[in-house]
């Protein structure tokens with residue numbers, strides 16, 4: 686499965702089979718989490734066989750079932766880029782997990798963080814978790830009901846967006862890599878499905894930003910940056926809010942024009 690397959694296939698999964706993660710997949714995920722921590726300075730922890738944060742129907746609003754595994758998304762209090770990095774590396778892990786047949790859901794509100802078996806120091810913060818497991822059929826019902834509530838709710842917040850709603854530009858013709866990137870951002874998960882990121886593309890300079898109106902906005906920013914980068918395939922983001930996209934001029938033109946979808 687390519688990154689694009691994973692981006693297109695991913696949906697938030699809230700009901701899982703009561704089944705342990707396959708040993709090879711668990712090892713592989715643990716190694717990826719470790720590598721991402723080394724690169725980012727985060728302290729993300731893969732916790733398996735710990736249903737407690739999701740065992741209260743009150744906390745989970747009855748939305749989740751059989752969540753036995755999750756990644757605790759932990760970073761240091763004094764790390765100003767903590768939330769964005771959690772979004773960026775977390776979404777990378779979400780897509781890699783999906784390639785192994787493991788579904789997921791980002792969760793920042795509907796769980797009990799204090800019940801988690803993760804080990805945290807005083808100067809650390811757990812921003813959210815990513816629930817992981819093998820998808821159960823019954824999720825369709827839960828998800829459909831949840832999405833219905835969300836779509837009603839979003840009429841009062843910021844309704845589900847079309848790709849064109851994400852950007853402003855002075856360009857008459859948009860490059861293909863940009864369109865591909867925006868399409869992938871429209872498919873990205875975001876807290877309460879608010880999709881808070883917006884792009885400005887003027888004078889050949891592309892930036893991405895959020896208003897930071899909600900605590901999760903910077904996590905959503907990191908997630909959107911990851912989707913865009915994987916789909917556009919011709920560069921990467923500087924770090925921070927309102928950051929610029931830097932095109933890697935050394936990449937082959939085919940890649941820039943999106944003719945090669947291979948990884």
Ligand SMILES: Cc1cc2nc3c(=O)[nH]c(=O)nc-3n(C[C@H](O)[C@H](O)[C@H](O)COP(=O)(O)O)c2cc1C
Nearest residue numbers: 696697791792793794795874875876877878901904
């Ligand atoms: C940072 C973040 C926090 C989230 N928190 C929750 C949550 O607490 N409970 C929940 O059921 N879903 C949560 N979600 C999942 C979103 O509701 C979901 O991504 C959104 O509705 C879009 O649906 P999709 O992921 O299926 O595309 C969260 C997503 C993100 C990115």
